[in-house]
Amino acid sequence: MELNWRHADNARVGTQGRNGCWDQVRERLRGSEGRPHCISLPTVPMSFARLPALQHDSLRPEDVDTDSEDHAADTLRYICMSRR
Numbered sequence: 814m815e816l817n818w819r820h821a822d823n824a825r826v827g828t829q830g831r832n833g834c835w836d837q838v839r840e841r842l843r844g845s846e847g848r849p850h851c852i853s854l855p856t857v858p859m860s861f862a863r864l865p866a867l868q869h870d871s872l873r874p875e876d877v878d879t880d881s882e883d884h885a886a887d888t889l890r891y892i893c894m895s896r897r
Contacts, residue, residue, distance in 0.1 A: 819895045835875065837893040838886075851893070864889075 841851040842861075853861045863885050868878040877883050 833875065834890040834894050835877070838890055841893055851889070 838851075842849055842864075844850045863882065866881075867883060867886055868881050870876045870878045877886065
């Protein structure tokens with residue numbers, strides 16, 4: 814069995830503070846036509862319940878505070894950016 818890896822865009826914030834990874838995450842959670850483009854199953858340890866608790870970075874409000882518990886959110890960000 815061959816494993817194919819796909820690179821993710823690791824830029825936390827896009828040019829001029831927009832269209833970055835967090836914008837992609839928000840768009841996929843919002844979805845279109847009343848349907849999200851990203852869902853989580855109860856068996857997945859990464860919980861979407863942690864997302865609202867993320868704090869903005871005080872110096873870069875378009876990014877999250879990297880000193881907070883952002884590992885699950887970073888995983889979601891990588892997933893979204895690997896499948897633009």
